[in-house]
Structure formats: C-alpha cells, structure tokens
Amino acid sequence: MSFELDGFDRDAFIASTLAEDLGEAGDITSQAVIPADARFTGTMASRDAIVVAGMGLAAAFFMRLDPTAQIQILTEDGASVPAGTALLRVQGKARALLTAERSALNTIQHLSGIATLTRTYVDAIAGTGAILLDTRKTIPGLRRLEKYATLMGGARNHRMGLWDAAMIKDNHVAVAGGIGEAVRRAVRAGIERVIVEVDRIDQIRPALDAGATWLLLDNMDPATLREAVATVDGRVPTEASGGVRLDTIRAIAETGVTYISVGRLTQSAPAADIGLDFASL
Known part of the structure; x- marks a missing residue:
C-alpha cells in the first residue's frame, strides 16, 4: 500500500492537498450530516477502460484521515483494466472517508488519465x-x-x-x-x-x-x-x-x-x- 518515489514527499503532498480542500473550517457537510460514529464501506471502480496509476497514493489519503481504515487494493499500477473494474475497497469512519474522497479521486483520475493516454501512444x-x-x-x-x-x-x-x-x-x-x-x-x-x-x-x-x-x-x-x-x-x-x-x-x-x-x-x-x-x- 506504500507509495514512494525518489524526490517526492508523499506526506507533504497529502497534507497540502487535504489542507487546500479543508480550509479553516474543515468538511462542514460531513460534520453536519454524518454521525461521528458512522462507518462506511466503499468501492472505487473504473467507468472506462483505463491504465491504472496511483493506487497506493489514493489509499494513503484515506489512511491519513482514518489510520484504522481497512483498505484492499485490487489492481496494480500499470495494469490495463476494462470498464467496471473494481480498483480499491475501503472500510472505515464515514466522515474521514468522505472527506478524503475527492482528493483521492482527483489524484488517481489524473495519474491514470496520463497512464492511459501514454499506453495509447506506446x-x-x-x-x-x-x-x-x-x-x-x-x-x-x-x-x-x-x-x-x-x-x-x-x-x-x-x-x-x-x-x-x-x-x-x-x-x-x-x-x-x-x-x-x-x-x-x-x-x-x-x-x-x-x-x-x-x-x-x-x-x-x-x-x-x-x-x-x-x-x-x-x-x-x-x-x-x-x-x-x-x-x-x-x-x-x-x-x-x-x-x-x-x-x-x-x-x-x-x-x-x-x-x-x-x-x-x-x-x-x-x-x-x-x-x-x-x-x-
């Protein structure tokens, strides 16, 4: 589940990305709507045929906000998968998972988009x-x-x-x-x-x-x-x-x-x- 690159500070990237989204007030929607003790299970899936990139980094966003979350990565980076493929399953604190959702998705959507286009040229x-x-x-x-x-x-x-x-x-x-x-x-x-x-x-x-x-x-x-x-x-x-x-x-x-x-x-x-x-x- 780790994601390490030479010259890349994963923890700083996650912290700054979440800080950009949370601002000073935090996730006011989840705080108002979701009970503090609620728990979720979720599945991340591709809706198109893609080449996957950034799975470990996406998982790290959820772990940052809920260190007790249970995460199962279902496909490897570099894999070419058809539409409808389950990529990751996560279970944990509902507020934390909802708060991390957009940052995790933005990251894997961007990186997988690059990988997918690159594979087309290759x-x-x-x-x-x-x-x-x-x-x-x-x-x-x-x-x-x-x-x-x-x-x-x-x-x-x-x-x-x-x-x-x-x-x-x-x-x-x-x-x-x-x-x-x-x-x-x-x-x-x-x-x-x-x-x-x-x-x-x-x-x-x-x-x-x-x-x-x-x-x-x-x-x-x-x-x-x-x-x-x-x-x-x-x-x-x-x-x-x-x-x-x-x-x-x-x-x-x-x-x-x-x-x-x-x-x-x-x-x-x-x-x-x-x-x-x-x-x-």
Whole structure:
C-alpha cells in the first residue's frame, strides 16, 4: 500500500492537498450530516477502460484521515483494466472517508488519465523499435507524479528537470553565437549529457563534431527525419519532437529515430473516469 518515489514527499503532498480542500473550517457537510460514529464501506471502480496509476497514493489519503481504515487494493499500477473494474475497497469512519474522497479521486483520475493516454501512444509505435519519452511539460509541483504515470503507461522518462542534462535549444544557440560554440561550452563545463535541438540537416554535423551526445530533431517531417537519422549514422541517439500526434507517431517511429518525445502525455491527458460508491455498514 506504500507509495514512494525518489524526490517526492508523499506526506507533504497529502497534507497540502487535504489542507487546500479543508480550509479553516474543515468538511462542514460531513460534520453536519454524518454521525461521528458512522462507518462506511466503499468501492472505487473504473467507468472506462483505463491504465491504472496511483493506487497506493489514493489509499494513503484515506489512511491519513482514518489510520484504522481497512483498505484492499485490487489492481496494480500499470495494469490495463476494462470498464467496471473494481480498483480499491475501503472500510472505515464515514466522515474521514468522505472527506478524503475527492482528493483521492482527483489524484488517481489524473495519474491514470496520463497512464492511459501514454499506453495509447506506446501501442501505436509497437514493433518499430522507437521508444516513447515524456517531457518537462508538466503541471508545476506534480512533475514526479506525472512522470511516474507515464512510466506506468509504458513510456520512459526524459529529463526530470534542468539539472540532469544540458538541452541546447535555439535561444541558447542565438546567445552563444552558434550550435558548435554552444555545445563546446557545455562540454568544457563538464556536462556529460549534452542534448542539442536541431531543425535543419546542416546543423547536425557541427553539433556532433563539437561533442553533442544526443540530437533532438525538432519539427521535422518523416522524409527529413530519415535523412537526419542517416546523417547521424548511429553516432548518438536521435529524438523526434514537436507536433507529434497519435495519427502521425507511427510514421515518425518508422523513420528510425531512437526516441519520440510527446508533451501532450502530461500536458493534455484527460482525467480517467473513476468513481467511488459508499454504503453504510
């Protein structure tokens, strides 16, 4: 039932999320309507076919408000389940469970929505050898969680932040005075991973000669991507990025690129339809 991620403070996240909902007065509806000694049992279930992500975190919300609650997690993160699947059962103090309900649902709906969309993209490029990556286009404060959800959907994580790899883009190049010079500066700084964005074939060799370790091929059509991959000739990994959609990703993957990054996995994924129905004991 535990939910632990490197760099993610679960307890602080739960506390701040509940505090946002409770305010100063607390759950005035449950306090007024539900007897203090009432107990509930509830089942959380998917209403659509989804890929599950965040079950342990959802359970932790209930446990925070009712440490004596009995919780049974019925499916694992990363599982693809049909509509109507029971995901979690919980039994405990009615007031506490009702108070935690929306925070738990918001979290698992958001994360499972990302995982579900990610799996759709992964399935679209199956068999091509290309690997799907997420991006830094995440909701502020939720990056670790959202990138966890893309992992559950079958993608790999790209950069976690500005600190774990250099990514030289057009604005960096403009200030540095050229791609080659920008890359050389990063190499001289001792940065091991130097990702360079290029949007023209003639930028590839200067980037490679200066020491780029990864090329991001930005907004190139499939024909140009094939030419770029041939020019790189396996010297470094290649990443197709920009304007990737579900109806175009297969053709992009078939150009031979190593990776394809998709911002909409975290930026535009719809929430999964998951409900929680309670009954009195």
